[in-house]
Amino acid sequence: MTDAIRAETVSIKGHDDDEIEAYAARPLHDGPRGGVVVIHHMPGYDQATKEMVRTFAVNGYAAVCPNLYAREAPGADPDDAAATVRAAGGVPDDRLVGDVDGAARYLNSLDGANGKIGVIGHCSGGRHAFLAACSLRLDAAVDCYGAFVVNEPPAGMPASMKPILGLAPELSCTLLGLFGAEDGYPAPEETAVLSAELDRLGKAHEFHTYDGAGHAFFAVDRPSYRPEAAVDGWQKIFDFFSRTLSA
Amino acid sequence: MCTYQTHKIAIDGSGKARQGWISLTDATVYVDHPVHMQQEHTVNIDFLNPGQGPSARVAVELTEEAALALADAIHRALAAAPPGLAAAIRGGQSVRAGVGGSV
Numbered sequence: 001m002t003d004a005i006r007a008e009t010v011s012i013k014g015h016d017d018d019e020i021e022a023y024a025a026r027p028l029h030d031g032p033r034g035g036v037v038v039i040h041h042m043p044g045y046d047q048a049t050k051e052m053v054r055t056f057a058v059n060g061y062a063a064v065c066p067n068l069y070a071r072e073a074p075g076a077d078p079d080d081a082a083a084t085v086r087a088a089g090g091v092p093d094d095r096l097v098g099d100v101d102g103a104a105r106y107l108n109s110l111d112g113a114n115g116k117i118g119v120i121g122h123c124s125g126g127r128h129a130f131l132a133a134c135s136l137r138l139d140a141a142v143d144c145y146g147a148f149v150v151n152e153p154p155a156g157m158p159a160s161m162k163p164i165l166g167l168a169p170e171l172s173c174t175l176l177g178l179f180g181a182e183d184g185y186p187a188p189e190e191t192a193v194l195s196a197e198l199d200r201l202g203k204a205h206e207f208h209t210y211d212g213a214g215h216a217f218f219a220v221d222r223p224s225y226r227p228e229a230a231v232d233g234w235q236k237i238f239d240f241f242s243r244t245l246s247a
Numbered sequence: 248m249c250t251y252q253t254h255k256i257a258i259d260g261s262g263k264a265r266q267g268w269i270s271l272t273d274a275t276v277y278v279d280h281p282v283h284m285q286q287e288h289t290v291n292i293d294f295l296n297p298g299q300g301p302s303a304r305v306a307v308e309l310t311e312e313a314a315l316a317l318a319d320a321i322h323r324a325l326a327a328a329p330p331g332l333a334a335a336i337r338g339g340q341s342v343r344a345g346v347g348g349s350v
Binding site: 042043072073076077079080081082083084086087090124153154157158161214215216222223224 | 251252253255273275277279280282285286287293295297300301302304306
């Protein structure tokens with residue numbers, strides 16, 4: 001068995017069969033292996049997110065991150081693309097679901113795919129991960145501090161940003177939630193409401209809230225990085241995917 | 248947190264971007280995560296020309312104190328100059344070279 005991976009920019013079919021850019025990485029050894037769709041955060045399809053894609057490949061998964069801003073800003077720097085999409089009101093929820101669906105189909109088309117698909121997202125991507133898991137048939141979902149799943153956003157938010165707790169009955173897989181106790185969006189009270197609703201619906205979920213951590217504690221290039229929470233969080237992610245994405 | 252909130256205005260001006268000087272048509276102001284500054288949230292201002300694509304952008308990320316000081320300095324600078332000196336319209340006429348018409 002080799003630990004080599006292949007990582008590259010690819011083109012995949014997203015929502016409405018649009019051809020969109022994506023960053024993919026996979027182990028070079030034969031499968032079977034599960035697939036992970038990585039949903040980038042609001043600042044965009046950036047280096048840190050691509051590093052996460054490679055990390056999943058190093059750990060035995062095929063992974064792909066669709067560039068959610070590819071339509072508005074093809075080829076642009078991630079920060080310029082994020083600014084463009086932000087000024088235009090953000091990514092519509094239905095388009096996000098279509099792009100994740102396309103990314104899942106791409107992963108399942110690869111040699112060695114075992115047909116199991118997990119999704120993970122941070123920040124805005126955390127809300128998107130929950131949205132995708134309630135809209136598509138998936139095998140695992142990880143929500144890292146996604147806000148506005150439960151609570152109404154403050155006035156002035158884009159119309160596309162609305163609570164989606166009402167989708168919880170459609171949650172198609174176990175949800176792993178990783179949150180910071182010092183985060184205000186989502187605050188622990190908000191994630192507690194989500195947990196209670198999933199309990200009520202009999203939907204499997206595992207939530208962990210880290211003391212001493214706020215928003216974006218996984219972000220190694222930001223002052224919000226909290227190594228203890230992030231290291232433990234990564235262990236929980238890989239433990240979760242080993243249970244949910246095995247053949 | 249990501250605020251998602253964006254205050255957008257139409258502007259008339261020029262700025263120096265990576266590709267050189269460009270005309271600017273839009274500006275957005277938002278308090279959210281910066282890309283470069285090592286602080287969790289900053290006041291971010293993008294000067295844009297969407298017609299020239301995403302890279303037609305001049306961006307700054309400021310602390311709250313710096314942003315407010317900048318706003319004050321703009322007001323002071325304008326107050327210290329003759330009224331209307333930098334206005335786009337004076338006496339009902341555009342003052343820009345090559346731009347005709349009146350309002």
